[in-house]
Amino acid sequence: MRSFGNPYPVKFLYKDFTSSDSSILPCIDIFLGFIMPKAHLRNSFFVKSIQCVEARGFIFGPPIALAIGAKFVPMRKPNKLPGAVISEEYSLEYGTDIMEMHVGAVQAGERVLVIDDLIATGGTLVAAMKLLERVGASIVECACVIELPDLKVQSVCFLNSTGEPVPALPFLMNNEPSTGFL
Numbered sequence: 001m002r003s004f005g006n007p008y009p010v011k012f013l014y015k016d017f018t019s020s021d022s023s024i025l026p027c028i029d030i031f032l033g034f035i036m037p038k039a040h041l042r043n044s045f046f047v048k049s050i051q052c053v054e055a056r057g058f059i060f061g062p063p064i065a066l067a068i069g070a071k072f073v074p075m076r077k078p079n080k081l082p083g084a085v086i087s088e089e090y091s092l093e094y095g096t097d098i099m100e101m102h103v104g105a106v107q108a109g110e111r112v113l114v115i116d117d118l119i120a121t122g123g124t125l126v127a128a129m130k131l132l133e134r135v136g137a138s139i140v141e142c143a144c145v146i147e148l149p150d151l152k153v154q155s156v157c158f159l160n161s162t163g164e165p166v167p168a169l170p171f172l173m174n175n176e177p178s179t180g181f182l
């Protein structure tokens with residue numbers, strides 16, 4: 001994974017796994033070693049849809065959806081989806097953004113798995129959960145590949161709107177295997 005930006009005077013390094021010279025091989029390892037087995041495990045819990053956050057979450061979500069026979073539902077940046085949407089504004093390290101999902105993309109009670117590449121502040125995954133809770137979806141888990149623990153987010157689980165824990169287990173923490181994943 002490569003880092004961009006200067007830590008001083010604004011302490012912010014943008015980390016991007018797609019920019020590494022060796023990004024393809026780690027991705028294959030991640031799929032074979034972690035995400036695919038985990039997705040197969042989820043299959044036994046009848047996950048019906050894989051929610052993926054634009055843009056880099058789209059790299060990991062569709063193969064998982066294919067592997068378990070679930071549908072792929074994109075959660076997109078504003079004004080990208082052509083139909084009626086519901087939206088949530090959220091904060092990241094470097095500002096705010098808006099996430100949108102098509103009305104009717106997920107039904108009430110549907111069991112879903114949220115996939116993204118990276119968790120930094122956790123704002124993006126929380127926004128995804130809020131959108132899904134607004135339509136009554138049942139969130140089984142948030143799964144991401146990389147955590148930036150410098151931000152001190154306790155990403156092992158989030159609480160949903162009814163106070164129940166939703167696990168959000170990263171595979172890597174600063175490029176080292178996390179102790180939390182399955």
Ligand SMILES: O=P(O)(O)OC[C@H]1O[C@H](OP(=O)(O)OP(=O)(O)O)[C@H](O)[C@@H]1O
Binds near residue numbers: 056057092118120
């Ligand atoms: O935990 P957070 O602080 O919310 O940050 C994590 C999000 O930030 C990045 O997306 P970003 O919108 O920067 O870029 P992308 O569209 O290239 O994926 C990353 O892909 C996550 O979705």
Ligand SMILES: Nc1ncnc2[nH]cnc12
Binds near residue numbers: 012092148
């Ligand atoms: N430091 C960071 N690097 C990459 N994506 C991010 N999203 C939020 N903070 C980030």
